[in-house]
Amino acid sequence: MKTLTFWGKRRSKTPKSYSSSPPRKSKPQPRKSPTTGLFNIKIKPIAKWNPRTRQIVDYSLIFFTVLLCLMLLPNRLPGMELLGIGPNWLLIWVVVWSVKRNAWQGAVAGIILGFLQDAMTYTEPTHALSLGLVGFLTGLMQKQRFIQEDFISIALIVFAMSAFGEAIFASQLVMAGDRNPTDIWAYYQRVALASAILSSLWAPVVYYPLNRWWQKLKLAEQN
DSSP, rough: HHHHHHHHHHHHHHHHHSSSSOOOOOOOOOOEEEEEESSOOOOOOOGSSOHHHHHHHHHHHHHHHHHHHHHTOOOOOOTSSTEEEEEHHHHHHHHHHHHHHHHHHHHHHHHHHHHHHHSOOSSSOOHHHHHHHHHHHHHEEEEEEEESSSSSHHHHHHHHHHHHHHHHHHHHHHOOSSSHHHHHHHHHHHHHHHHHHHHHHHHHHHHHHHHHHHHHHHHHOOO
């Protein structure tokens, strides 16, 4: 009995191997702001831009989109070809431009882009006449209340204007008188249908970014 009592006292005097102090709490680390990243760059709203800066960006966007359409015009990428015909990218651009502007601005844009297309292909017959008429008629359509500026309306306008533009181009070939009119119309019926289908399907690709930019630019100029 004494032995057990002695052993208990001796054991109570031995230091404990475990620390009785409570565990230290780790300091909360400050949260990083999402804008402190390496590639996060703050861009001022367009309304706070200098008017000259807005104008330069607008002209640059117009130039590069026209240049891109010119580069895509002779190419046949996967999904951009039907019966050997590709989308008429310049006609799409003219429609997208003209639907936001008046008839004369659309006609001038169509004539300029038509001459650019002539420089890449042939000058006779000219593409300036067909694209100029497309821009003029599209500029007139914007005043009609039944036309809404959405993807479906733009696709329908591009479809109709593509068929109209091919008809004007074929008419120039017929009036030249050096080819059989029956063969010309038979060929351009297939060309007009294929071009109209593809151009209407790819029209939102050009319409969406340009329309979004011009809407923001218009709001910035009004403020």
